[in-house]
Every structure is written in structure tokens, then in C-alpha cells.
Amino acid sequence: MxxxxxxxxxxxxxxxxxxxxxxxxxxxxxxxxxxxxxxxxxxxxxxxxxxxxxxxxxxxxxxxxxxxxxxxxxxxxxxxxxxxxxxxxxxxxxxxxxxxxxxxxxxxxxxxxxxxxxxxxxxxxxxxxxxxxxxxxxxxxxxxPQVKMDKNKKIYDAFSNTEQRYRMRYVDLIVNDHVKEIFLKRARIIQKIRNFLDKKGYIEVDTPILQSIPGGAIARPFETYHNTLGIPLYLRIANELYLKRLIIGGFHGVYEFSRNFRNEGMDRIHNPEFTVLELYVAYKDYYWMMNFTEKLVKCICNKFQKKENNHINFKIPFPRIPILDSIKKYTGFDIKEMGKKELRKVCNKLHIEENITMSKAKLIENIFEEKCEKNYINPTFIIDYPVEMSPLTKRHRDKENLSERFELIINGQEIANAYSELNDPIDQLDRLREQMKLSEKKDESISIDQDFIRALEFGMPPTAGIGIGIDRLVMLLTQKKSIQEVLLFPQMRPDKRVKK
CATH class of the missing domain: 2.40.50.140 (Nucleic acid-binding proteins)
Structure with missing residues (x-):
């Protein structure tokens, strides 16, 4: 001992x-x-x-x-x-x-x-x-740990070290009553969303977490190996392509609370594993999805919004602002006709990170996130992204070189991302190939989900899809500035003090 x-x-x-x-x-x-x-x-x-x-x-x-x-x-x-x-x-x-x-x-x-x-x-x-x-x-x-208070019930000796709290969440929950309330509220928020979608007749489904091809988003996956099948597998970075397969198969509307995994950086709004609600509804488009999202978000936020958070106005309709107009407003640069070389110069002038390996889509994304996103406190739809930024999205029906995509920004953070889903199999394959050229992997058999393309060739109805970041929504409604505060067990480096 x-x-x-x-x-x-x-x-x-x-x-x-x-x-x-x-x-x-x-x-x-x-x-x-x-x-x-x-x-x-x-x-x-x-x-x-x-x-x-x-x-x-x-x-x-x-x-x-x-x-x-x-x-x-x-x-x-x-x-x-x-x-x-x-x-x-x-x-x-x-x-x-x-x-x-x-x-x-x-x-x-x-x-x-x-x-x-x-x-x-x-x-x-x-x-x-x-x-x-x-x-x-x-x-x-x-x-x-003994939480002590003075005669005025003011805490002066608490289990408050952030690293300790995240490592020993079980102790955090025992001695800090307010922490449990965060996760009870999280559970109620998810249940409210589920009830809202169930009443619309949409079906909750499960899709694979282990996938042979990491598709549906651009991100570095976690890799593993299946001994019996003798093949490499990946923890999913998104479940989008499987839910679209179900729409192709005849489901009218499907949703999933998806645990996704991305082997990338960590900060106050990013964790290697996170929860997203993905919803796909047949015969709809992104205009319909904006209207639907307004009702869903207002329903959730009116019920769970804290009084101290009432500086955010959830009155509908939410403003709808094209992303390129937003960039022009907050940077002074009109980038509509700019290529990659010109965008890199803009980034340099704005002191935004850039390098020669970044795609045009990544450069535009960096400019928006650094200079524009923080300005949208009330719920705002940022719409009509350049086609290069949206490889799974339909081209805009009226606007050249743009796509039918929106992101919902609240309190300076992206809460949701939605599309009129691309259902043209030939255009989809071409865009995935173009995306592959810009990625580290050049092997088409690894980088492109050919079975998804085959599924599209059977015909997918016009479909609207959305992904809502549950962790960030909970952050908003509990007024937490770090994603680790709304995850029961956030990912951390191993504690060297604990013997294996």
C-alpha cells in the first residue's frame, strides 16, 4: 500500500x-x-x-x-x-x-x-x-474532495480544477450539483428534438459506425482493422451517405443522432468524437429545410433558453445572407470572381492562415470563420456557398457557380449545415473525383464510395438534408463556452499519475 x-x-x-x-x-x-x-x-x-x-x-x-x-x-x-x-x-x-x-x-x-x-x-x-x-x-x-462554504453559502473550497473535473467526471457529478443539471438538460433537449421529428412521421434509424470508406465529409478518420474480414475499417466521420441510401430505398424521412469521429485538432468547440443530428426528407429542398429548421430551433430554444441568454432573439424568419455578401461586408473584399491565388493574397492582407496546399474552398471557409462568423449573434442563415465548398450539394437553380446550401449561425457559432442534396450520379462522381485530387489520397477505390454512386444511379428523389451539432446546441442553451463542459467524458491525454 x-x-x-x-x-x-x-x-x-x-x-x-x-x-x-x-x-x-x-x-x-x-x-x-x-x-x-x-x-x-x-x-x-x-x-x-x-x-x-x-x-x-x-x-x-x-x-x-x-x-x-x-x-x-x-x-x-x-x-x-x-x-x-x-x-x-x-x-x-x-x-x-x-x-x-x-x-x-x-x-x-x-x-x-x-x-x-x-x-x-x-x-x-x-x-x-x-x-x-x-x-x-x-x-x-x-x-x-470537500466542498466548503462560508455562512453566506458562498463556495470557497471546491472541486474546480478543470482538468481534474474532466478526468474524474464521476467526482465532479458527486460534489458539483450544477454539473449534473447540464447533462439532464442535454438529455431533455435530445428528447424534445426526437419528439418533434417523430410527430412529423420521420423514422429514427441506426447506420454503421465502422465503415470501409470514410465518406460524407472531408476529415481525417480514425483507422482500425477487422481481423475476420481482413480489411481496414474507419470510424465514421459522417453518416450522410448511409441515410441517403435509405431515402433511395424508399424511406420518406429518416434521422439519426450520430456519434462521429474525426482525427483532427481539439479546441473549445471541437472534440474528436461528437454528436450530430442528421435528418433527410424526400421531395424537399433547402428553402423548405430553412423553414423547417426555424420551427425546430425556435421550439427547442424557447423551451430551454436561459433567461440570461435572452439577448439572442429567436423570432422567425431568421435572416438569410449569402456567404460571399457576408465576406464583402466584414472584410471589404469582393471575392466572387477570385481564384485560389487571389484568395491567398486576401488571406495575407487579413492576417488569416493560408498555404499553397489549401483549396479554394478551404481559403473561403477560413476567411468566413475568422472575420464573419462571430458577428452573427441572433440566428442567421448563411446561404449559397460556392460549388467548390459543397461537393454533395445541388448546384443553385438560379445562381451560377453557387450551391443550394446553408449554415445556421447562432451566437457566433455554426449550429447546423444543410443542403438540397445532390442526386445526379454523374455530377456527384465528377465532384468527388475533383475533391479527391485535392486530398492526400489519390486512390479512387479508397476515397470514393462507389456503392453510394451505384445507389444514386437507381435514382434518389429530390431531398433536403441537415446536420445539427448537438454538442454546440447544448453549449448554447447551457451558456457553456467549452464543448468539454457538455460532454460527460471528453477526450484527454492519459493521466500519467494513474498506473496502467
Missing amino acids: TDLSEQQIIRRKKLDKLKLLGINPYPSEEYEVTTTICNIRKNFTEKETISISIAGRLMRLRILGKASFGEIKDHTGCMQIYFTQDYLSSNQIRKEDAYNIFLKKLVDIGDIIGIKGILFKTKMGELTIHVLQFTLLSKSIRPL
């Missing part, structure tokens, strides 16, 4: 003492839970004696001779508990020894216990459980 802290050694000794007393610190039997702390607070009445049985984590403990106080926390909240030497019993040990376990400090903050008792209010008016029987359900052999 040389690598253990003093507190860990002490707690392991307590574990041994409990076992010597005949107490199993990790019992197998089911523990009956009849209510929750939230329900107790809602339904309490002083007119009747209420017996309850709950379980949770011991968060506070104060031994005061023959009577003691503590605090128990379940998944719905915290409540004060009170127990005395005369009335406390345990189903794990003799009644006369039950209170001694606390006197000998064999029970610690962080232990998970079950308690049975009755409710009452103290002289100070605090709702409390008088514990008549307790059961040790799980001994904690590593101490929790």
Missing part, C-alpha cells in the same frame, strides 16, 4: 474492521427504495407520520455524543438525517453495536448507505429523516 495516501490507508483499515464485525461493505441483496428526496419534499405533511426507505451517498456527518446529524444525497437532491444511540439499528449488526460504528468513525463521508426512518421538522424548520435503521451498501475507500 506504499502508493496510497494516508487517508486511503486509513479507510482500508476501516474496511477490514467492518468485515471483522461481520458487516459486508458491499452487500449483494437488493435494497428497497420507496421514494426519493425530491418526492419527500413535495409530499411532506406534518399531519401524519411518514415512514420512508431511501438510499444515497453520505455527504455530511457530525457525531454529537448520543445524537448525531448528517446529510444524505440521492439522484434527486440532499436531505438532513438524524440518528440517536437509543433508536438506531442495523440489519447488518446487533442493535447495541449499530451506533458504535459511527462513534468509532467506521462510516465516512462518501459511503453509500440505505436508511429507513420517519420524517420530522427540526426546531429550525428543516425537514429531516429520523433514521431508525441503516445499511452500509458501499464503502468509499477514497475520500471525496
Whole structure:
């Protein structure tokens, strides 16, 4: 035990003492839970004696001779508990020894216990459980960080180190109540979106995460190998091409909450794995999708938007601004007729990263992201991207060299990306080949999903598609500036202090 802290050694000794007393610190039997702390607070009445049985984590403990106080926390909240030497019993040990376990400090903050008792209010008016029987359900052999407050309930000693919080999210959730609320809200947002789409008659589906060709977007994939098939496989960078196959197969509208993986950089709005809602609806176009998106976003944001976030106006219709007009407004450069060489000069003048390997599409994207995107706080559709930026999108029906694509920007961040989906198999193959020439991979059999082209040759109806970044939407609605705050387990470098 040389690598253990003093507190860990002490707690392991307590574990041994409990076992010597005949107490199993990790019992197998089911523990009956009849209510929750939230329900107790809602339904309490002083007119009747209420017996309850709950379980949770011991968060506070104060031994005061023959009577003691503590605090128990379940998944719905915290409540004060009170127990005395005369009335406390345990189903794990003799009644006369039950209170001694606390006197000998064999029970610690962080232990998970079950308690049975009755409710009452103290002289100070605090709702409390008088514990008549307790059961040790799980001994904690590593101490929790102690969150302390002053008399004004202001936290001054908290588990707040960002790296520690992300590495040990389980501890973060135990001691920082507000963190759990983020993820409960995330779950409700996803459920609200799912209900909205289900009511429209669209079908939720699953598509492969392991793919033989990383298609549907331009990104570096994570690679693996399938031993039985003897082939390389890739974690998906997008699920778009599979959902389009389902539209070809006869589904009218399909959607998926897709976990995608991209082996690229990390920053406050990018994580190697992330969640996107992808939706495809047959016989629609990007004008229809803009109207649909307005209704969906307004529905979600009106329900979950924080009062402090009300500087964002979700009134519809949202403005619709061509991307090249936006660039001209915020940079002063009209780039409509510019080629790659001229765009690189513009980037240099604007102090934007560029190099000879960057495509025209990448240069335009960099200019917009650096100089324009941050200016759109209220929901705004940025529309009509150059064809070079949109290889899976239909050419614009009225505007030469542009495509029927939009991005939804809110609070200076891209939230959604949508197209009138390209369904011409010949044009699609030509554009994928052009895209391949600009990429690192020159082998067409690896870079182009020929089966998707074959599927298109059977005929895909006119289709509108959209991808909505769930992580960024949750960031917006919880007012978090980092994507790591809305991911339960964000990707991090291995902790060198933890032995393998």
C-alpha cells in the first residue's frame, strides 16, 4: 500500500474492521427504495407520520455524543438525517453495536448507505429523516474532495480544477450539483428534438459506425482493422451517405443522432468524437429545410433558453445572407470572381492562415470563420456557398457557380449545415473525383464510395438534408463556452499519475 495516501490507508483499515464485525461493505441483496428526496419534499405533511426507505451517498456527518446529524444525497437532491444511540439499528449488526460504528468513525463521508426512518421538522424548520435503521451498501475507500462554504453559502473550497473535473467526471457529478443539471438538460433537449421529428412521421434509424470508406465529409478518420474480414475499417466521420441510401430505398424521412469521429485538432468547440443530428426528407429542398429548421430551433430554444441568454432573439424568419455578401461586408473584399491565388493574397492582407496546399474552398471557409462568423449573434442563415465548398450539394437553380446550401449561425457559432442534396450520379462522381485530387489520397477505390454512386444511379428523389451539432446546441442553451463542459467524458491525454 506504499502508493496510497494516508487517508486511503486509513479507510482500508476501516474496511477490514467492518468485515471483522461481520458487516459486508458491499452487500449483494437488493435494497428497497420507496421514494426519493425530491418526492419527500413535495409530499411532506406534518399531519401524519411518514415512514420512508431511501438510499444515497453520505455527504455530511457530525457525531454529537448520543445524537448525531448528517446529510444524505440521492439522484434527486440532499436531505438532513438524524440518528440517536437509543433508536438506531442495523440489519447488518446487533442493535447495541449499530451506533458504535459511527462513534468509532467506521462510516465516512462518501459511503453509500440505505436508511429507513420517519420524517420530522427540526426546531429550525428543516425537514429531516429520523433514521431508525441503516445499511452500509458501499464503502468509499477514497475520500471525496470537500466542498466548503462560508455562512453566506458562498463556495470557497471546491472541486474546480478543470482538468481534474474532466478526468474524474464521476467526482465532479458527486460534489458539483450544477454539473449534473447540464447533462439532464442535454438529455431533455435530445428528447424534445426526437419528439418533434417523430410527430412529423420521420423514422429514427441506426447506420454503421465502422465503415470501409470514410465518406460524407472531408476529415481525417480514425483507422482500425477487422481481423475476420481482413480489411481496414474507419470510424465514421459522417453518416450522410448511409441515410441517403435509405431515402433511395424508399424511406420518406429518416434521422439519426450520430456519434462521429474525426482525427483532427481539439479546441473549445471541437472534440474528436461528437454528436450530430442528421435528418433527410424526400421531395424537399433547402428553402423548405430553412423553414423547417426555424420551427425546430425556435421550439427547442424557447423551451430551454436561459433567461440570461435572452439577448439572442429567436423570432422567425431568421435572416438569410449569402456567404460571399457576408465576406464583402466584414472584410471589404469582393471575392466572387477570385481564384485560389487571389484568395491567398486576401488571406495575407487579413492576417488569416493560408498555404499553397489549401483549396479554394478551404481559403473561403477560413476567411468566413475568422472575420464573419462571430458577428452573427441572433440566428442567421448563411446561404449559397460556392460549388467548390459543397461537393454533395445541388448546384443553385438560379445562381451560377453557387450551391443550394446553408449554415445556421447562432451566437457566433455554426449550429447546423444543410443542403438540397445532390442526386445526379454523374455530377456527384465528377465532384468527388475533383475533391479527391485535392486530398492526400489519390486512390479512387479508397476515397470514393462507389456503392453510394451505384445507389444514386437507381435514382434518389429530390431531398433536403441537415446536420445539427448537438454538442454546440447544448453549449448554447447551457451558456457553456467549452464543448468539454457538455460532454460527460471528453477526450484527454492519459493521466500519467494513474498506473496502467
